[in-house]
Amino acid sequence: MNRPVLEIRGVHKHFGDNRVLNGIDLDVGDGEVVVLIGGSGSGKSTLLRCINLLEVVTDGEIRLDGEEITDPRIDADAVRRRIGVVFQAYNLFPHMTALRNVALAPRVVGGLSKAEADKRASELLARVGLGEKAGDYPDRLSGGQQQRTAIARAIANSPRLLLLDEVTSALDPELVGEVLDLIGELKDTGMTIVMATHEMSFARRVADRICFLDGGVIAEAGPPDQVLGQPDSPRLRQFLSRVVSH
Amino acid sequence: MTVSAPAEAPLLLSDKEQWRRAYRRQRARRSTVVATISTLVFAAVVWFGVTHTPGWNDARATFFSWNSIRHDTPDIARGMLLNLKILAIGEVCILALGMLVATLRTSTSAVLAPLRIFGGVYVDFFRGCPLIILLYLFGVGIPSLQLSWLPKSATVWGTVAIILCYSSYVAEVFRAGLQSVHPSQRAAARSLGLTHQQALRIVVVPQAIRSVLPPLLNDFVALQKDVGLISIVGGATDAIQQATIDNSLTFNFTPYVIAAVLFILLAIPSGRIADAVSARANRRQRAGAVV
Numbered sequence: 041m042n043r044p045v046l047e048i049r050g051v052h053k054h055f056g057d058n059r060v061l062n063g064i065d066l067d068v069g070d071g072e073v074v075v076l077i078g079g080s081g082s083g084k085s086t087l088l089r090c091i092n093l094l095e096v097v098t099d100g101e102i103r104l105d106g107e108e109i110t111d112p113r114i115d116a117d118a119v120r121r122r123i124g125v126v127f128q129a130y131n132l133f134p135h136m137t138a139l140r141n142v143a144l145a146p147r148v149v150g151g152l153s154k155a156e157a158d159k160r161a162s163e164l165l166a167r168v169g170l171g172e173k174a175g176d177y178p179d180r181l182s183g184g185q186q187q188r189t190a191i192a193r194a195i196a197n198s199p200r201l202l203l204l205d206e207v208t209s210a211l212d213p214e215l216v217g218e219v220l221d222l223i224g225e226l227k228d229t230g231m232t233i234v235m236a237t238h239e240m241s242f243a244r245r246v247a248d249r250i251c252f253l254d255g256g257v258i259a260e261a262g263p264p265d266q267v268l269g270q271p272d273s274p275r276l277r278q279f280l281s282r283v284v285s286h
Numbered sequence: 287m288t289v290s291a292p293a294e295a296p297l298l299l300s301d302k303e304q305w306r307r308a309y310r311r312q313r314a315r316r317s318t319v320v321a322t323i324s325t326l327v328f329a330a331v332v333w334f335g336v337t338h339t340p341g342w343n344d345a346r347a348t349f350f351s352w353n354s355i356r357h358d359t360p361d362i363a364r365g366m367l368l369n370l371k372i373l374a375i376g377e378v379c380i381l382a383l384g385m386l387v388a389t390l391r392t393s394t395s396a397v398l399a400p401l402r403i404f405g406g407v408y409v410d411f412f413r414g415c416p417l418i419i420l421l422y423l424f425g426v427g428i429p430s431l432q433l434s435w436l437p438k439s440a441t442v443w444g445t446v447a448i449i450l451c452y453s454s455y456v457a458e459v460f461r462a463g464l465q466s467v468h469p470s471q472r473a474a475a476r477s478l479g480l481t482h483q484q485a486l487r488i489v490v491v492p493q494a495i496r497s498v499l500p501p502l503l504n505d506f507v508a509l510q511k512d513v514g515l516i517s518i519v520g521g522a523t524d525a526i527q528q529a530t531i532d533n534s535l536t537f538n539f540t541p542y543v544i545a546a547v548l549f550i551l552l553a554i555p556s557g558r559i560a561d562a563v564s565a566r567a568n569r570r571q572r573a574g575a576v577v
Contacts, residue, residue, distance in 0.1 A: 123477070
């Protein structure tokens, strides 16, 4: 079996007395889509931020392609270049057009010339269905368009791993579909994805594996039909009934 | 269902609406008339009050002498050119120095701790010290050291004093701007693999500058008149120094009024630009960006 892209071993993250993560173990294989579910405060976002080194783990280790990225001697910028992130609130740069947003990393980090970076950005925007909007500033775009731009930005440097942190939570219900469709397409291209979401029907459709986070550990994990269809624990059953009823 | 009326169908107003509109028109007319009358009465009272003071004739000769206006204006305008030069050079240095100090003060890296402390002391000292004392310390004090490798011009050192004072204010404005950029912007930039410096330069600083443009322009307008304080260190002749010279020859204060009018004329366009920039920033914010 090939080495997993991402290996997480015994990861803890405490903020003072607040123990958000209490020993997470998770392997993510090449091209696999792992969906994290769980109530708010269950540690989904914190885990994603730890993987991207926006947070320093309290204990445990994380490996990306076998390289330990929790080693304090590592070049964090170099690790982040290999990981794409999309945030719940898009976090586009408001003073740049959609094209500039997407072209920024290929030019500044990837070392492409301005013309090459712009060409790549145009292609990516066309791919996410926003070829017409390249010259628009983020405040001229709808939420769904902003989030698709953010996804284009995150994949512009061909990351090894894509992290999606509740990317549809800030969107109007009618705009959720266009973003989820795009993520489905990314999966089809073989992108390795770890995502936190509340979209259970989407999780069922696109996930290879679903992990239920509760109390800072992965309480249940497995294929979507098993986790969502025949949940073992009362906690997960309770969570699912709450999420579905909304 | 909405059924749209034919485009050219005339809108027939009800009697009630016609009465309401007539009433509003009448009220608007009345407001205009009242405002005009009260302004005229106010102006007349002020004019009458000032011109009927016992010393009005002397005051008019001292502050509004036609002779002095004709004779002194060209020299004072020439002096104003020096103020403009100091303003131009000063503002460039102030912006650069202010941004430098602000980035030092907002840095978080351990290596930069001494610079962070330096930035704090810099702001405390130069913002706390009265400008007029800074002008004496630098404009008179440094040339008096008689160091051959330093410039001796009081104007140069006076300009330095103004730059140091204003850059400490501008540094705090920039610092507020840097802190107003949401941390998620930095997180997004770092997630793309940008280094700390790149994130600062490409993502944070441009947004910070945008958000503090109105207060920056306000400081610029304040600087426009404070460059006149350079006159107290002697040396080259600026507009106010020239006015002092003219005044000492004739004991007439009209030259100061001329200088004041020139400074005010200079401030008006900057003030309007500042207003326009603020208005635009407000409009942009209300346009409702999510980020």
